[in-house]
Amino acid sequence: MDISLSATDREFRDEVRAFLATHLPAEIAATFHAARRHSFDEMMRWHRILHKKGWVAPHWPVEHGGAGWSVMQQHIFDTEAMAAGAPRLRPFALRMIGPILIRFGNDWQRERFLPPMLSGEEYWCQGFSEPGAGSDLAALATRAVRDGDDYIVTGQKTWTTTGQHARWMFALVRTDPKADRPQKGISMLLIDMQSPGVRVQPIITIDGDHHVNDVFLDEVRVPACNLVGQENKGWDYAKYLLAHERVTVANVGQAKAEVALLTRLARARGCLEDPVFATQLIDLETDLSALEVTNLRMLSQLGPKGDAGALSSFLKLRGTEIQQRITELAMTVMGPEAAPWRGPGGNAGRGAEGYGTHGWLFSRAFTVFGGSSEIQKNIVAKQILGL
Ligand SMILES: Cc1cc2nc3c(=O)[nH]c(=O)nc-3n(C[C@H](O)[C@H](O)[C@H](O)COP(=O)(O)OP(=O)(O)OC[C@H]3O[C@@H](n4cnc5c(N)ncnc54)[C@H](O)[C@@H]3O)c2cc1C
Known part of the structure; x- marks a missing residue:
């Protein structure tokens, strides 16, 4: 596949660069270069800036408020924005439930x-x-029982990322416990997190941060108009949504930005003179380039409805392995300076350029969330390789 930029693509890239140069706040870009991550508030500030420009949902159709960009334009924007140190927007609304409502929701x-x-x-x-x-997601037990114009929802969700900031949750619930297959008794509901009976409890992960939560639902009333599509068809919508999620976690733009930072740091610290390290870095760069081409090839082959299907499992698997390798090489570059660790809430272990124990520890989650690597391998084996 030819991924060289056409004249139109180059023009678009220049427009993106000019926009980033004038609209990405310098202090937000500086956070990425110093800490390799942004706060929730910085991410939302960038979200609002992009919204003002009309670029917050590059892949949504224009009639629903998206930018309607091609796959190549999305790739260019992602690569340029990450290289400039922009925050990566969270996928839950823009990449997951938004496209689901566009495709399966109703006008209201x-x-x-x-x-x-x-x-x-x-x-x-x-x-x-x-x-x-x-x-085994189909084993979910959170119950939704119809009561007049409402569902009454009781159960527990867990690992809910940024649930502490959320006004809404899109949830899978069991509406038919007697269905002949567990997948057939599941529906998707939109739950107002401010409803009585919703309780959010933090889970502090191994890196000491508050990314995820338990969410307890105790007889929460959810209006039936918040049912997505048809009752008991939630599994079909979830599969579509998860394929979208897995495409985004390949995260090529950010990986490229991180490899550039890592290379700069490795050069400054003389690590490139070590042939073992240099070989590992070159292997990483080569694998990342291969992922970039594969990502673009797969995205450009998506069906008209944008369903990546089983191919997304491949991207998720490879992308997250590469992201973990970046944090491992970063630990090598930082040496003993990567080690300081103050535990929950502490800022240590981030070292120069933000590298260190903190990022390495959180990167363990990459091959778990969005479906573990073992599960992705099962999907690739069955649905792509036909084993
Ligand atoms: C940081 C983080 C953020 C998350 N955010 C969210 C979120 O916002 N919303 C949400 O709904 N979920 C979220 N998750 C949950 C995530 O999707 C699950 O953790 C993931 O699907 C794995 O499920 P589990 O943790 O129950 O592990 P289990 O399913 O219990 O798996 C345990 C181990 O067994 C292996 N295994 C299980 N079944 C098989 C099999 N059939 N074949 C081979 N190996 C198998 C797994 O690969 C894994 O290594 C998040 C998780 C993390 C860590």
């Missing part, structure tokens, strides 16, 4: 929910996993 839901998603006024979280339902 699109009018009610899409505009505040785009403006950033209402932030969303994903309520799929439960204590007994992660890889």
Whole structure:
């Protein structure tokens, strides 16, 4: 596949560069270069800037407030924005439930929910996993019982990323416990996190930060108009959504920006003179280039409805392995300076350029969230290799 930029693409890239140079706040870019991560508030500030420009949802159709960009334009924007140190927007509204409502929701839901998603006024979280339902998601036990114009929802969701900031959760719930297959008794509901009976409890992860939560639902009333599509068809929508999620976690733009930072740091510290390290870095760069080409090839082959299907598992698998290798090489570059660690809430272990124990520890989660690597391998084996 030819991924060289056409004249139109180059023009677009220049427009993106000019926009980033004038609109990306310098202090936000500086955070990435110093800490390799942004705060939630910085991310939302960038979200609002992009919304003002009309670029917050590059892949949504224009009639729903998106930019309607081609796959190549999205790739160019992502690469340029990450290289400039822009925050990566969270996928829950823009990449997950937004496209689901565009495709499977009704007019009322699109009018009610899409505009505040785009403006950033209402932030969303994903309520799929439960204590007994992660890889085996179809085992989920949260119950939704119809009562007049409402569903009454009781159960527990877990690992809910940024649930502490969310106004809404899109959740999978069991509406038919007697269905002949567990997948057939599941529906998707939009739950207002401010409803009585919703309780969010932080989970502090191994890096000492508050990324994820338990969400307890105790007889929460959810209006039936918040049912997505048809009752008991939630599994179909979830599969479509998860394929979208896995494409985004390949995260090529950010990986490229991080490899550039790593290389700069390695050069400054003389690590490139070590042939073992140099070989590992070259291997990493080569694998990342291969992923970039594969990513573009796969995205450009998506069906008209943008369903990446099983191919997304391949991208998720490879992308997250590469991201973990970046943090491992970063630990080598930092040497003993990567080690300081003050535990929960501490800022240590980030070292120069933000590298260190903190990032390495959190990177362990990359091959778990969005479906573990083992599960992706099972999908690739069955659905792509036909084993
Ligand atoms: C940081 C983080 C953020 C997350 N954010 C969210 C979120 O916002 N919303 C949400 O709904 N979920 C979220 N998750 C949950 C995530 O999707 C699950 O953790 C993941 O699907 C794995 O489920 P589990 O943790 O229950 O592990 P389990 O399913 O119990 O798996 C344990 C181990 O067994 C292996 N395994 C299980 N089944 C098989 C099999 N059939 N074949 C081979 N190996 C198998 C797994 O690969 C894994 O190594 C998040 C998780 C993390 C770590």
